[in-house]
Amino acid sequence: MRRIIALTAITMLIVSTVSVFAAGRGEAARDDAVSVMVFERGQVPSHRGTLQENQWVDWMREQSGVNLSFVPVPRWEVLQTLNPMFAAGTAPDVISDFSRDNIASFHAQGVLAPLDDWIEQYSTSLRQYLADNPTLDPFLRFGEDGQKFAVATMRPLDTLANHLLWVRQDWLDELGLDVPRTEEEFFAVADAFVTQDPNRTGTNDTFAFVDGHPLEGMIHAMYMAGSNSIWFVDDREIYHSRTSERLVDYFRFYQLANERGWIDPELITDRQFDRQNQLWVTGRAGMYFGQWGPPRFSELRANDPNARLTPIGAISTRHGTNGWFQEPPPERFVAFRHDIPNPQAAIQYLDWLVDEGWFNLVYGFEGEQHGIDEATGIPVWRISSDERRDLMFTGDYVILRPARFHPEQFILGAPDDPFEQELAQLRTDALVEQISFRFRRDTPMNPTMPELLTFYDEFNPVFDDIQFEVSMGRLTPEAAYRQVQSEWNRLGGPRVQAMVQDWFDQNQSVWASVDWQIDLLSLLEQ
Amino acid sequence: MSTRSGELNTVIIDGAPVLRPRKLPLKTRLYRDRYLLMLLLPVLVFYVIFRYVPMYGLVIAFKDFRLVDGILGSQWAGLTHIERMFRSEHFFRIVRNTVLLNVYQLLFQFPAPIVLAILINEMRSKTLKRGVQSLLYVPHFISWVVMGGIIITILSPSTGIVNRILTQNFGIRPIFFLADRTWWVIVFIFSGIWKSAGWGTILYLAAITNIDPQLYEAAIIDGAGKFRQIWHITLPGLSTTIGILLILNVGGFMEVNFEQIFILQNQAVMRVADVIPTFVYRAGLLGAQFSYTTAVGFFQSIVGLILIWSTNRIIKALGGSGLF
Numbered sequence: 001m002r003r004i005i006a007l008t009a010i011t012m013l014i015v016s017t018v019s020v021f022a023a024g025r026g027e028a029a030r031d032d033a034v035s036v037m038v039f040e041r042g043q044v045p046s047h048r049g050t051l052q053e054n055q056w057v058d059w060m061r062e063q064s065g066v067n068l069s070f071v072p073v074p075r076w077e078v079l080q081t082l083n084p085m086f087a088a089g090t091a092p093d094v095i096s097d098f099s100r101d102n103i104a105s106f107h108a109q110g111v112l113a114p115l116d117d118w119i120e121q122y123s124t125s126l127r128q129y130l131a132d133n134p135t136l137d138p139f140l141r142f143g144e145d146g147q148k149f150a151v152a153t154m155r156p157l158d159t160l161a162n163h164l165l166w167v168r169q170d171w172l173d174e175l176g177l178d179v180p181r182t183e184e185e186f187f188a189v190a191d192a193f194v195t196q197d198p199n200r201t202g203t204n205d206t207f208a209f210v211d212g213h214p215l216e217g218m219i220h221a222m223y224m225a226g227s228n229s230i231w232f233v234d235d236r237e238i239y240h241s242r243t244s245e246r247l248v249d250y251f252r253f254y255q256l257a258n259e260r261g262w263i264d265p266e267l268i269t270d271r272q273f274d275r276q277n278q279l280w281v282t283g284r285a286g287m288y289f290g291q292w293g294p295p296r297f298s299e300l301r302a303n304d305p306n307a308r309l310t311p312i313g314a315i316s317t318r319h320g321t322n323g324w325f326q327e328p329p330p331e332r333f334v335a336f337r338h339d340i341p342n343p344q345a346a347i348q349y350l351d352w353l354v355d356e357g358w359f360n361l362v363y364g365f366e367g368e369q370h371g372i373d374e375a376t377g378i379p380v381w382r383i384s385s386d387e388r389r390d391l392m393f394t395g396d397y398v399i400l401r402p403a404r405f406h407p408e409q410f411i412l413g414a415p416d417d418p419f420e421q422e423l424a425q426l427r428t429d430a431l432v433e434q435i436s437f438r439f440r441r442d443t444p445m446n447p448t449m450p451e452l453l454t455f456y457d458e459f460n461p462v463f464d465d466i467q468f469e470v471s472m473g474r475l476t477p478e479a480a481y482r483q484v485q486s487e488w489n490r491l492g493g494p495r496v497q498a499m500v501q502d503w504f505d506q507n508q509s510v511w512a513s514v515d516w517q518i519d520l521l522s523l524l525e526q
Numbered sequence: 527m528s529t530r531s532g533e534l535n536t537v538i539i540d541g542a543p544v545l546r547p548r549k550l551p552l553k554t555r556l557y558r559d560r561y562l563l564m565l566l567l568p569v570l571v572f573y574v575i576f577r578y579v580p581m582y583g584l585v586i587a588f589k590d591f592r593l594v595d596g597i598l599g600s601q602w603a604g605l606t607h608i609e610r611m612f613r614s615e616h617f618f619r620i621v622r623n624t625v626l627l628n629v630y631q632l633l634f635q636f637p638a639p640i641v642l643a644i645l646i647n648e649m650r651s652k653t654l655k656r657g658v659q660s661l662l663y664v665p666h667f668i669s670w671v672v673m674g675g676i677i678i679t680i681l682s683p684s685t686g687i688v689n690r691i692l693t694q695n696f697g698i699r700p701i702f703f704l705a706d707r708t709w710w711v712i713v714f715i716f717s718g719i720w721k722s723a724g725w726g727t728i729l730y731l732a733a734i735t736n737i738d739p740q741l742y743e744a745a746i747i748d749g750a751g752k753f754r755q756i757w758h759i760t761l762p763g764l765s766t767t768i769g770i771l772l773i774l775n776v777g778g779f780m781e782v783n784f785e786q787i788f789i790l791q792n793q794a795v796m797r798v799a800d801v802i803p804t805f806v807y808r809a810g811l812l813g814a815q816f817s818y819t820t821a822v823g824f825f826q827s828i829v830g831l832i833l834i835w836s837t838n839r840i841i842k843a844l845g846g847s848g849l850f
Binding site: 080083084087105108109111264265268269271338454458461465468491 | 592593594595610614615616619678682683684702704705792793794796797800809811812813814815818
């Protein structure tokens with residue numbers, strides 16, 4: 001009996017010790033192995049395998065000649081996932097993100113590798129691409145010595161355009177109103193949508209607009225005020241968007257929206273915007289603050305066959321006309337972990353992506369998934385939209401792509417169905433409308449010094465409180481603005497303002513030397 | 527076991543000689559119990575590796591931690607993070623909210639399972655009792671994400687069932703419970719009770735079954751009614767369990783269930799709903815301010831330790847049996 005107890009005890013001891021130590025050591029990496037982060041959106045159909053292993057991954061290994069492995073990272077939890085991975089030393093060799101701020105945060109933590117030398121030494125296609133697109137340059141440099149810590153390709157036009165305001169044209173026609181273009185007209189339309197029963201149900205069951213997620217950012221753009229991260233420059237003076245005097249009108253908008261019932265008060269608990277979208281598709285709201293893709297148009301049309309939409313590219317205020325949000329030129333920022341074992345292989349993979357890999361990953365193969373339109377040379381889908389959804393996941397492997405966008409693509413690719421044709425036309429119009437107004441961006445990126453972030457931790461909650469009070473009508477917009485000013489000064493705003501001014505003065509000459517502000521309309525004409 | 531007789535010693539207790547086992551030298555005892563100790567070893571290893579070693583990570587509260595330098599390699603920062611913490615207005619707000627929500631929880635959520643356990647215990651029908659118990663356990667198994675969705679839906683001012691009843695039957699104007707700072711706190715506490723009270727009855731019910739039935743019989747003979755029985759027998763019988771659970775509860779005093787509060791909070795109530803865990807999540811995991819948020823977490827643990835220790839002392843001073 002004693003023997004058995006002793007044996008059990010010893011076995012348990014050994015097992016626990018071994019497993020503890022084994023957990024600490026990873027597998028020895030093969031010489032040419034490269035691990036690449038890929039966004040996990042749960043889009044891989046089960047019969048296609050997993051995001052880590054499927055026929056496309058095999059194809060990529062074969063074509064690029066690099067021993068690739070993929071590490072899925074949930075699309076909306078990049079920081080929550082990668083920060084602990086970096087701390088534990090298990091982060092992938094190659095990471096990528098759409099957000100420059102996230103990459104800057106990793107850079108500040110010292111976990112990224114400078115790329116200039118490796119690009120110079122190993123790269124062919126990517127090096128050429130970066131040389132041909134100097135617009136990207138200021139966005140890829142980080143830190144005081146301005147080394148390149150990331151690479152990127154230019155966004156095609158359809159991803160440069162982002163937010164857009166939509167209005168129910170049939171409601172406007174019903175009430176005899178024009179498409180609003182100014183703040184005054186917008187307010188008049190909003191009032192009419194709430195009080196004049198535009199959906200003809202006999203009750204006042206409508207809201208002027210709903211939030212498809214970007215409402216707050218769009219009001220920031222409309223008034224050029226209120227954003228928690230944007231800084232503006234007037235006459236070489238840089239100032240935070242929450243200290244501008246335009247803030248008064250920004251606050252007034254929120255106050256009116258609540259006071260006059262333009263917006264559903266339950267937006268505040270509707271954090272996934274389900275209820276807002278429900279109001280929209282059931283025809284209980286006249287405007288939609290969303291993206292440039294027509295919002296839930298097929299559902300809306302199914303509920304209300306008369307529904308017609310018009311996109312609005314900007315609402316002018318007395319402070320001027322500012323377009324809705326447009327992305328900066330770089331698409332995905334691709335960076336290497338600071339101790340990446342095989343930078344050469346990683347560069348080889350990126351070169352292959354830029355060269356040819358991206359095209360098949362986006363469009364599939366010619367003759368199978370797509371054909372080439374003879375007149376324009378544009379790839380056109382040969383498969384149904386359901387089959388396309390089945391292949392959507394391959395797009396997330398494409399961290400670099402020198403893609404161009406052609407607006408004809410919508411019409412050429414649309415199935416021969418009146419609704420689909422109408423939708424394609426609407427998408428084309430919406431994109432043109434979006435890029436017809438320039439989104440004001442005075443610096444290529446936002447400042448991110450640690451003192452500033454510490455200040456934001458104190459200031460932002462206070463600002464949010466004030467904004468909430470003014471929205472509820474407990475403060476006048478003017479009083480709220482004075483309160484914001486005094487809180488800004490009290491919490492040390494002037495000190496960080498001076499630091500940001502220094503940062504601006506130092507970088508301004510570099511930024512001025514490249515044309516980082518691209519003219520979107522000129523891209524359309526190319 | 528021939529040595530047994532040699533292990534007895536004579537000691538004087540209360541003026542009378544008593545035979546007591548003689549204390550053997552440590553070495554002998556270790557050798558004698560070697561197999562039992564070996565069985566204990568994996569547990570000790572677990573605690574050392576997963577509960578004590580990670581504590582060295584606390585030093586980053588006194589360093590400027592960067593991911594690349596690691597815990598040991600980062601530069602020392604002295605007390606800058608602690609200073610920033612105590613100078614920060616926002617810090618006091620999150621501490622105040624954390625403390626207040628916990629006081630409310632202690633006042634309302636802690637006694638709920640006790641009351642519930644006594645009520646269940648007094649039920650006559652065995653079948654009904656079991657059914658009620660099972661039903662009460664259900665919310666424990668629903669995740670907060672789902673619970674949050676249910677709560678937001680039923681409390682909606684336009685479509686929620688609660689407001690419909692209030693409007694139609696009592697003529698009260700709809701209340702937006704989750705956007706009102708007072709109501710939100712009440713909803714927060716009640717949702718906690720809803721989810722945990724049923725499950726919490728398990729320990730109390732187990733303690734009640736341990737109470738000697740003869741006590742109840744004697745009480746009935748003496749003419750005690752149900753309430754007298756509960757007051758003089760059930761509650762005193764539960765006092766030890768209540769005491770221990772109270773200590774454990776107070777130990778977690780500075781913690782708030784992250785999932786619960788993260789799912790229920792919104793912009794309108796941040797003034798009362800922003801607490802230490804949600805701040806640590808925002809500033810630490812999202813904002814990469816690892817050192818500062820570690821300092822905040824450290825503060826939280828120290829307060830928790832002080833509270834658990836003092837509650838234990840108070841309970842002992844009141845004549846109860848403490849935890850340690």
